[in-house]
Amino acid sequence: xxxxxxxxxGGISAVHAQVLSELENTELAACADLLPERAGRYGCAAYxxxxxxxxxxxLDAVHLCTPHHLHPVMAAEAARRGVAVFxxxxxxxxxxxxxxxxxxxxxxxxxxxxxxxxxxxxxxCLGFLKENTYGPLRGIRAFVTWNRTAAYYAAADxxxxxxxxxxxxxxxxxxxxxxxxxxxxxAPDQAEAALSNRRLRGAIQVEDTAEIYLNRGGVPALMYASxxxxxxxxxMIELHFDxxxxxxxxxxxxxxxxxxxxxxxxxxxxxxxxxxxxxxxxACIADFYRSVETGQRYQNDxxxxxxxxxxxxxxxxxxxx
Ligand SMILES: NC(=O)c1ccc[n+]([C@@H]2O[C@H](COP(=O)([O-])OP(=O)(O)OC[C@H]3O[C@@H](n4cnc5c(N)ncnc54)[C@H](O)[C@@H]3O)[C@@H](O)[C@H]2O)c1
Numbered sequence: 432x433x434x435x436x437x438x439x440x441g442g443i444s445a446v447h448a449q450v451l452s453e454l455e456n457t458e459l460a461a462c463a464d465l466l467p468e469r470a471g472r473y474g475c476a477a478y479x480x481x482x483x484x485x486x487x488x489x490l491d492a493v494h495l496c497t498p499h500h501l502h503p504v505m506a507a508e509a510a511r512r513g514v515a516v517f518x519x520x521x522x523x524x525x526x527x528x529x530x531x532x533x534x535x536x537x538x539x540x541x542x543x544x545x546x547x548x549x550x551x552x553x554x555x556c557l558g559f560l561k562e563n564t565y566g567p568l569r570g571i572r573a574f575v576t577w578n579r580t581a582a583y584y585a586a587a588d589x590x591x592x593x594x595x596x597x598x599x600x601x602x603x604x605x606x607x608x609x610x611x612x613x614x615x616x617x618a619p620d621q622a623e624a625a626l627s628n629r630r631l632r633g634a635i636q637v638e639d640t641a642e643i644y645l646n647r648g649g650v651p652a653l654m655y656a657s658x659x660x661x662x663x664x665x666x667m668i669e670l671h672f673d674x675x676x677x678x679x680x681x682x683x684x685x686x687x688x689x690x691x692x693x694x695x696x697x698x699x700x701x702x703x704x705x706x707x708x709x710x711x712x713x714a715c716i717a718d719f720y721r722s723v724e725t726g727q728r729y730q731n732d733x734x735x736x737x738x739x740x741x742x743x744x745x746x747x748x749x750x751x752x
Pocket of ligand 1: 438439440441442443444463464465466469479481495496497498499501519520521544546587603
């Protein structure tokens with residue numbers, strides 16, 4: 432049984448706590464949060480200082496559910512004590528932080544919560560690419576159109592700021608989709624972004640809207656990500672193959688071929704958390720503990736995130752310049 436701690440007991444931590452209670456080989460032993468009522472919300476040993484928790488609790492692993500800028504330093508503190516780390520996305524907000532996460536991974540297992548890689552339809556599309564089922568990939572387009580209001584940003588002091596969130600719609604809401612696109616496309620040769628603040632100008636520092644252009648070997652990938660929509664619409668990703676168009680929208684996959692449209696629904700685990708986040712946390716976390724147990728490479732290890740992180744940081748550097 433793995434003794435696990437959660438650091439940061441806000442919104443997403445509830446999904447981690449639920450998964451840890453459902454898995455047979457994990458036990459939530461301790462939590463740390465600056466706010467005592469949050470640290471105590473899951474009824475286990477509660478700490479304000481996560482380093483004290485790491486020193487006192489003999490944990491096998493910690494889950495980082497804290498603001499973005501804290502992931503690297505917390506990963507380093509855990510790894511130097513030999514504690515495995517499962518970090519929420521993004522693993523870092525700058526190059527120095529990303530290097531720190533990779534150094535931590537040399538000392539202890541580190542996994543990144545890109546749970547949508549576990550979606551059956553995403554896996555199916557990776558299979559189409561590998562098997563050349565519909566011929567070569569010609570292009571990709573994606574939309575992430577969600578609703579993040581001024582009240583959402585006001586509720587957490589780290590959101591909406593360059594220093595702590597590291598960006599807005601792209602690094603926080605659309606980073607999963609960027610990661611999937613790069614999983615399909617490979618590391619791009621060209622990566623350009625235009626960032627803007629359409630709705631919350633003056634209220635937040637970071638972008639609420641990002642327009643992305645990637646290209647690899649002549650195959651373009653376009654993404655539009657905005658937090659300025661009226662609702663949290665299902666994410667849409669379309670892969671244009673030579674002989675078919677595959678459209679993923681929420682839990683639906685459409686295969687459009689020779690003018691005919693086939694709809695393939697997908698039954699995923701009961702949704703943990705909000706459906707538009709994707710329901711893959713359980714599969715992603717279960718696989719992490721399987722890899723820690725067996726010593727086999729974890730699918731979402733830092734090396735698997737290199738192209739995504741490199742592209743993400745490049746997009747921000749280029750667009751902000
Ligand atoms: N994978 C997903 O789909 C998904 C979905 C939502 C959020 N997230 C990620 O989860 C992380 C947390 O997001 P959230 O929305 O739950 O944020 P949140 O603001 O609701 O929670 C963060 C918590 O961290 C605590 N905290 C801050 N500094 C701390 C410190 N030094 N020590 C201990 N606790 C500290 C805060 O008090 C707060 O309770 C972010 O990285 C976010 O991107 C991922």
